[in-house]
Amino acid sequence: MKRIWNKSKSLCLLFVVLFCFAPSIHGADGDKEDEGSLPEKPPRLTLKKAVMCEGLKELEPVNETIIFSVTLGSVICFTAFDPVPEKTVVHHNWFKRDQPEKKLKLTLKPPKWSSFSKIRIRNMEVGPWRVEITDSKGKIFRTLRFNVTE
Amino acid sequence: MQKLLIFISSIRWQDFIDIAFNSYILFRLYALFRGTDAFRVLVGIAFFWILQRLAVSLGLILTSWMMEGIIAVAALIVIVVFRNEIRSVFRARNIWAILWGLPRRPMRTPVEIITESVFALAKRRMGALIVLPGKEDLEEFVQQGIPWDGRVSTEMIESIFWPNNPVHDGAAILDGNRVVEVGVILPLSHRKDLPSAYGTRHRAAAGLSETTDAMVIVVSEERGSIAITRGFDVLAIDGKKQLVKALREHLGIRVNQSQFLKRRKIELRIAALVSLLIVSGVWFSISRGLDAIKTFDIPVEYANQKPGMELLNTSATSVRLFLQGSRALLKSISPEQIRVKMDLDKAVVGTNTFAITNNNLSIPPGLSLKEVRPMVVDVNLDTRTKKTFPIQADWVGKLPSGLILVRAKIEPSKVELIGPKTILQGMQTLYTTSIPLNNIKGSGKIDAKLVIPSAFLNLETGFKDTVEVEYEVSKRK
Numbered sequence: 063m064k065r066i067w068n069k070s071k072s073l074c075l076l077f078v079v080l081f082c083f084a085p086s087i088h089g090a091d092g093d094k095e096d097e098g099s100l101p102e103k104p105p106r107l108t109l110k111k112a113v114m115c116e117g118l119k120e121l122e123p124v125n126e127t128i129i130f131s132v133t134l135g136s137v138i139c140f141t142a143f144d145p146v147p148e149k150t151v152v153h154h155n156w157f158k159r160d161q162p163e164k165k166l167k168l169t170l171k172p173p174k175w176s177s178f179s180k181i182r183i184r185n186m187e188v189g190p191w192r193v194e195i196t197d198s199k200g201k202i203f204r205t206l207r208f209n210v211t212e
Numbered sequence: 213m214q215k216l217l218i219f220i221s222s223i224r225w226q227d228f229i230d231i232a233f234n235s236y237i238l239f240r241l242y243a244l245f246r247g248t249d250a251f252r253v254l255v256g257i258a259f260f261w262i263l264q265r266l267a268v269s270l271g272l273i274l275t276s277w278m279m280e281g282i283i284a285v286a287a288l289i290v291i292v293v294f295r296n297e298i299r300s301v302f303r304a305r306n307i308w309a310i311l312w313g314l315p316r317r318p319m320r321t322p323v324e325i326i327t328e329s330v331f332a333l334a335k336r337r338m339g340a341l342i343v344l345p346g347k348e349d350l351e352e353f354v355q356q357g358i359p360w361d362g363r364v365s366t367e368m369i370e371s372i373f374w375p376n377n378p379v380h381d382g383a384a385i386l387d388g389n390r391v392v393e394v395g396v397i398l399p400l401s402h403r404k405d406l407p408s409a410y411g412t413r414h415r416a417a418a419g420l421s422e423t424t425d426a427m428v429i430v431v432s433e434e435r436g437s438i439a440i441t442r443g444f445d446v447l448a449i450d451g452k453k454q455l456v457k458a459l460r461e462h463l464g465i466r467v468n469q470s471q472f473l474k475r476r477k478i479e480l481r482i483a484a485l486v487s488l489l490i491v492s493g494v495w496f497s498i499s500r501g502l503d504a505i506k507t508f509d510i511p512v513e514y515a516n517q518k519p520g521m522e523l524l525n526t527s528a529t530s531v532r533l534f535l536q537g538s539r540a541l542l543k544s545i546s547p548e549q550i551r552v553k554m555d556l557d558k559a560v561v562g563t564n565t566f567a568i569t570n571n572n573l574s575i576p577p578g579l580s581l582k583e584v585r586p587m588v589v590d591v592n593l594d595t596r597t598k599k600t601f602p603i604q605a606d607w608v609g610k611l612p613s614g615l616i617l618v619r620a621k622i623e624p625s626k627v628e629l630i631g632p633k634t635i636l637q638g639m640q641t642l643y644t645t646s647i648p649l650n651n652i653k654g655s656g657k658i659d660a661k662l663v664i665p666s667a668f669l670n671l672e673t674g675f676k677d678t679v680e681v682e683y684e685v686s687k688r689k
Contacts, residue, residue: 116616125616126616126618128607129616157640190605190606190641207602211608211649212609
């Protein structure tokens, strides 16, 4: 597991802008609330990207694919969450032909977080696989399917 | 004594019916065929059968084979050679007469009336041909008869052969005390040794008696003489006594008829008793002997499962039965005559254990169950349900170097399966058959069959067992 914390200036600027404009937007909403509208929902943990890849370069997936030859030696499941409202955990559950093989716990931190899990593959791992990306309660965000070939 | 009591108490009511029914059949065969040549040949066949069984028990292989062959050929010969006799036995007015009625007492032929009539015809020089059939059927040998069915009397016979009567030229056939047919054309004899004085009438009489066992009385129109033909014999009749004697001999009429009937009754009773003894002996030797045990591997049938339930598996698909009975009976039965049937009417979802008892068995009468292996069978039942599965392609082989398979889209992406709940619960994905990667050079589409992992599972109506896989290939970075 590897943790990635991306601090870009542009993002901070975006946050500042959003923060400055927020009262005015909220104010507009507040007028509507007086008319009987519902309160704004709190942001939820959202899976922005999930791919299987052969490697990572500058914290981005390289050679996204669904076929992995055992000659590669490993398979990576890359996930990116945005937003991450609070510190939480997600799981990468690896299955080979519906049989659980590995369950990896990944910690996410606000405001957004990218992480990956990696398994080694050998000849005995040849066959269809899938990775279920779930939250801490087991709710499945997405299922990625791939094959390990000779 | 105790053994005998146990043996008697073990006889079922069905066994009594079995013996009684077969004894009656044997007795009926005797009663119907008694006195015929076919019966004598049948007795001969029975004798050969006993010899054959004796040869088998003594280990005389060649003799037993020869006897078997003789029996088979003899049975065929009986049917072919004695077809007329067999036909006449079974040609009863109704089936009841064959099954129940005692052999009909032949109506006594009025020998004296026939004799008087024949001599009266001869005196008046009226030609006549009177046929008295034996045991053989004459139907095949005579032609153009006119049914008459009149009681035999002197006047009747005289009127039939009265020169102005249209049927006077043909023969009259008598049966018992009745004239059954008149104007009958008989086959002519081609013999050259007949006296030249004999005309067509005599040749016709000789022709029929040569080919059948009938006796024919001929009255010459020209000379007023009387003759009888029987077999190849032509006998001139000089007096009434001679004709009466010849007729009685041919018809088998004894002077003391009441004594004959009494003897016949006794004979039938003895025949009934012998039939009963024979069948009882055969039955006891076949069905009550417990001298052998034979094993049979019989497939287990499972029936009457509740609707909506599916039989998943059983601990035994067949069971080995050890059946006890007589050697002859065990040798004669085949596994198809034995059934092991488990009633799943009261079975529930999950594993059900059933003991195999006599209630589950259907075995030929006369055999008993000595042992069964296994003694119990486990039956696993489940309810049928539906479940939707995502489909995943099962890629195999190796992509050409420098290429990567970026993504694949399967259409339809999901299918619904119907089957036992426990099987469906254990499944999460449905896979395709292996799709080779070696020949892929660029993006494209391919059809792939689905692999249904259990014979208990079926695709829901509307879903096909083939999916389309659209794949996208790009160059490795």
